[in-house]
Amino acid sequence: MIPKTENASLLIKNCTLLTSDFQLVHDQTIVVNDNRLIALGDTSALSAAYSAKVTVDAKGKLAMPGLIDSHTHTSQQLLRGRITDELPMIWTRIMVPYESRLQEKDVRISSQLSCLEMIKSGTTSFIDAGGQHMSQTAEAVLESGLRAVLSCSTMDSGPEIVSAMKQSIEENISRNRQLFNEYQGAGEGRLNVWFSLRSLLSCTPELIEKVFEAANDCATGMQAHMNEYTNEINYCLEHYQMRPYEYLDTLGVLNDHFLGAHSIFMSANEMDIVKERHCHIVHCPVSNSGKGVPNTPHLLQKGIPVSLGTDGAGHTGLSLFEQMRVFKSLMRASYGAPYGDPVIMPSSSLLKMATFGGAKAMLQDDQIGTLEVGKKADFILIDIDQPHIQPTHNLVNTLIEAVSAKDVTHSVVDGRLLMKDRQVLTMDEEKIMYDSKLAMESLFSHAIR
Numbered sequence: 001m002i003p004k005t006e007n008a009s010l011l012i013k014n015c016t017l018l019t020s021d022f023q024l025v026h027d028q029t030i031v032v033n034d035n036r037l038i039a040l041g042d043t044s045a046l047s048a049a050y051s052a053k054v055t056v057d058a059k060g061k062l063a064m065p066g067l068i069d070s071h072t073h074t075s076q077q078l079l080r081g082r083i084t085d086e087l088p089m090i091w092t093r094i095m096v097p098y099e100s101r102l103q104e105k106d107v108r109i110s111s112q113l114s115c116l117e118m119i120k121s122g123t124t125s126f127i128d129a130g131g132q133h134m135s136q137t138a139e140a141v142l143e144s145g146l147r148a149v150l151s152c153s154t155m156d157s158g159p160e161i162v163s164a165m166k167q168s169i170e171e172n173i174s175r176n177r178q179l180f181n182e183y184q185g186a187g188e189g190r191l192n193v194w195f196s197l198r199s200l201l202s203c204t205p206e207l208i209e210k211v212f213e214a215a216n217d218c219a220t221g222m223q224a225h226m227n228e229y230t231n232e233i234n235y236c237l238e239h240y241q242m243r244p245y246e247y248l249d250t251l252g253v254l255n256d257h258f259l260g261a262h263s264i265f266m267s268a269n270e271m272d273i274v275k276e277r278h279c280h281i282v283h284c285p286v287s288n289s290g291k292g293v294p295n296t297p298h299l300l301q302k303g304i305p306v307s308l309g310t311d312g313a314g315h316t317g318l319s320l321f322e323q324m325r326v327f328k329s330l331m332r333a334s335y336g337a338p339y340g341d342p343v344i345m346p347s348s349s350l351l352k353m354a355t356f357g358g359a360k361a362m363l364q365d366d367q368i369g370t371l372e373v374g375k376k377a378d379f380i381l382i383d384i385d386q387p388h389i390q391p392t393h394n395l396v397n398t399l400i401e402a403v404s405a406k407d408v409t410h411s412v413v414d415g416r417l418l419m420k421d422r423q424v425l426t427m428d429e430e431k432i433m434y435d436s437k438l439a440m441e442s443l444f445s446h447a448i449r
């Protein structure tokens, strides 16, 4: 028999596949060449047609699009366990002293640990909300093989306590532009650089306009923490006599390249504005639960694109499976049970927010977010042949009810295997764990009140 010539780089055989409309098909093969999905279909048909350098037998596994964390803080990985159950103001008492103390090496190790946790949790792409020394985060992302959107933490006003993190408008813009010039499109297009506003409480109108101009000029995205706290709403009402989204709209900075993180407390008029301007929204269920519950059913009903984020390890672990499960409970408790509507947040809607919704938030839904021929090969395999998963009447429901980060066995981003049988291939897990411990100890050797 004449051996077939290699016409693919990676073959995933015998898997169950989650389609873009959340149906399940069995005995499937995924064919990847270079960084793209070139064929999907029955194993019997495709295994005869393709031969690859690397073949994975995925019997007993589910292949689904990689999860997309649309709001995280990779530089806060060394804050794990430090914030929960703390009294206010966490921002000024813990976050600001922590972030302003970070050296380049701390951001590097924090970002590495964050990327490592994401790979092991089934996350293949993320949007970092913006921190310090972001070139270090960029390097960690390039090393990890993940896909990401990065920006700098941007603020020019606020109380005395945040002065270490404030910069002039020019400094803020030039720092972010430098990151853009250096890393936009790096890693064969895996890295994108956006601009950001830390929050409306810490940005002057002049800075907001300049950030928008810069993002526009670079034809890239812009993000901000929005409508997260009631005191932020009060601040806008007091200073501008408008609510946060109304205020940004009068500045002319809202469009389809704007991502509003959290967006918990939104008035009907703000929802109309977000809809009209085609903005994107990302909720962070666990982090948000301590502040309020967004009216997501209404946002979805209006056709506003919603995605999910973790808000970083300071608030919770980086598993989006956990976020989806918590969000389902939050939505049922807030908008289901009180109105006798048990199907207020179906499992497929949650999965869509964590995959395709994230792809839209990243402005890359034509490239990632679903498993379709022609798209980039970003997907994960889940070991579904386990007693907490099988047998099931509905695997899509079980994904939300019972699957956790630990069930993810393989991760593929841009056609490259990042994790195989839970072994991360791109990063030195043992060294990162060791170095993170030392970095955390040294950062907190001076007590943060």
Ligand SMILES: [Zn+2]
Pocket (backbone or CB within 6 Å): 071, 072, 073, 129, 225, 261, 311
């Ligand atoms: Zn955040």
